[in-house]
Amino acid sequence: xxxxxxxxxxxxxxxxxxxxxxxxxxxxxxxxxxxxxxxxxxxxxxxxxxxxxxxxxxxxxxxxxxxxxxxxxxxxxxxxxxxxxxxxxxxxxxxxxxxxxxxxxxxxxxxxxxxxxxxxxxxxxxxxxxxxxxxxxxxxxxxxxxxxxxxxxxxxxxxxxxxxxxxxxxxxxxxxxxxxxxxxxxxxxxxxxxxxxxxxxxxxxxxxxxxxxxxxxxxxxxxxxxxxxxxxxxxxxxxxxxxxxxxxxxxxxxxxxxxxxxxxxxxxxxxxxxxxxxxxxxxxxxxxxxxxxxxxxxxxxxxxxx
Numbered sequence: 001x002x003x004x005x006x007x008x009x010x011x012x013x014x015x016x017x018x019x020x021x022x023x024x025x026x027x028x029x030x031x032x033x034x035x036x037x038x039x040x041x042x043x044x045x046x047x048x049x050x051x052x053x054x055x056x057x058x059x060x061x062x063x064x065x066x067x068x069x070x071x072x073x074x075x076x077x078x079x080x081x082x083x084x085x086x087x088x089x090x091x092x093x094x095x096x097x098x099x100x101x102x103x104x105x106x107x108x109x110x111x112x113x114x115x116x117x118x119x120x121x122x123x124x125x126x127x128x129x130x131x132x133x134x135x136x137x138x139x140x141x142x143x144x145x146x147x148x149x150x151x152x153x154x155x156x157x158x159x160x161x162x163x164x165x166x167x168x169x170x171x172x173x174x175x176x177x178x179x180x181x182x183x184x185x186x187x188x189x190x191x192x193x194x195x196x197x198x199x200x201x202x203x204x205x206x207x208x209x210x211x212x213x214x215x216x217x218x219x220x221x222x223x224x225x226x227x228x229x230x231x232x233x234x235x236x237x238x239x240x241x242x243x244x245x246x247x248x249x250x251x252x253x254x255x256x257x258x259x260x261x262x263x264x265x266x267x268x269x270x271x272x273x274x275x276x277x278x279x280x281x282x283x284x285x286x287x288x289x290x291x292x293x294x295x296x297x298x299x300x301x302x303x304x305x306x
Contacts, residue, residue: 151184
């Protein structure tokens with residue numbers, strides 16, 4: 001059998017665009033013959049999948065799953081919303097979300113086993129070849145508590161446990177699990193709507209806080225107030241800033257009257273045990289992805305000139 005060198009793998013990767021492990025396997029199967037390996041990859045659909053990998057995939061679904069004291073979110077992207085409605089794609093999202101319960105890191109998630117055999121990453125590659133669109137398991141997050149519950153909620157659900165926005169809420173308590181789940185789901189619905197940036201005031205990003213403080217100070221100075229007054233004005237406006245971005249300080253969207261921290265305190269009395277909101281995670285489909293803007297008029301004009 002021919003020696004499978006790094007140079008051979010590199011040559012095949014550049015020729016086919018397939019992944020390193022797929023290239024190594026192809027070379028092993030074809031006794032180091034690069035041309036035969038390319039054909040092997042094409043037959044398996046792996047070379048075709050790799051060629052699609054450069055296309056922007058900003059659609060897809062966010063999957064959410066909660067199992068008692070643990071919950072997970074995962075974002076799986078596709079190029080079009082049409083594919084996101086495909087049952088095979090939805091099956092992939094469901095499997096990835098369940099795998100994320102044990103593998104919070106996205107790379108470990110991709111390497112984890114798929115229920116139908118192989119890995120999650122291999123299932124993605126196979127679906128790319130089958131459906132013909134680029135797909136990607138983009139990110140995942142996992143929350144857990146030693147005592148209490150992790151509740152999940154999906155907004156704009158396309159299928160059970162998957163949609164455009166997924167939320168997890170972690171509550172620590174020794175109280176009744178069913179009541180905690182109900183509370184957690186309501187707070188998760190609030191998080192989906194209000195999009196808080198941090199759990200508590202002391203968790204606000206110092207850089208963001210300093211930036212906001214600087215902006216507020218300049219705004220106050222523009223009013224012509226004395227410096228000693230400006231400090232008080234800034235602190236007052238910061239309280240409003242916290243009410244906008246801090247979950248525990250936000251006005252609860254479900255009743256429109258209480259702060260979230262007050263809702264948790266009231267629930268603890270009803271449950272009969274202390275309740276602490278310790279973490280949350282919110283994942284919106286496609287956030288942070290730079291989507292390709294197409295000028296269809298220019299495309300048509302270019303085609304007519306060609």
